[in-house]
Amino acid sequence: MDKDLQKDAIKEFANKTELERTIAVGIHGPPELKAEEKNHHLGEFRERILIALTKAQVMNNKIYPEIEETLNDRRAAKMLINGDIAYKYRGKYQKLAAQKGKSYTVVHDPNLEGNIGLIIVSDRAVDKENIFVTD
Incomplete structure (x- = not known):
């Protein structure tokens, strides 16, 4: 289930325009793999x-x-x-x-x-x- 959520989040991020991705990274930081596991x-x-x-x-x-x-x-x-x-x-x-x-x-x-x-x-x-x- 967690892998599906990560895949969906990656797809959603990839479908954004360059400007939307730049703003999202500026506000939230770059996307991180397995953030919950790393915490x-x-x-x-x-x-x-x-x-x-x-x-x-x-x-x-x-x-x-x-x-x-x-x-x-x-x-x-x-x-x-x-x-x-x-x-x-x-x-x-x-x-x-x-x-x-x-x-x-x-x-x-x-x-x-x-x-x-x-x-x-x-x-x-x-x-x-x-x-x-x-x-």
């Missing part, structure tokens, strides 16, 4: 996520060994951390990413939804079925 995954496509922690897991005192292992994976491009999490909890993961030579970004976006606290993503689709670390 649930710290701005990334679900299929690029190698591993994820919830906000509560990030706020745990320990560093999950699965995160360290994934940072060693050659497919790991960067780490994204939810900006709602205080530095005293996320700092340990930022330092770990820096030690492993991986970039990290703290995502501050009021449109974010869900409970994801940290993800490690690839620059290509990996389509892992289960991305969450279990306690």
Whole structure:
């Protein structure tokens, strides 16, 4: 159903005149693929996520060994951390990413939804079925 809505929105946008498209982009910004999905995954496509922690897991005192292992994976491009999490909890993961030579970004976006606290993503689709670390 969601794919049909996206197709309809794309067709509707394409059928507008150049002036209407320019005005729409100026007011609402450019059309974005899978915006709802990206709002649930710290701005990334679900299929690029190698591993994820919830906000509560990030706020745990320990560093999950699965995160360290994934940072060693050659497919790991960067780490994204939810900006709602205080530095005293996320700092340990930022330092770990820096030690492993991986970039990290703290995502501050009021449109974010869900409970994801940290993800490690690839620059290509990996389509892992289960991305969450279990306690």
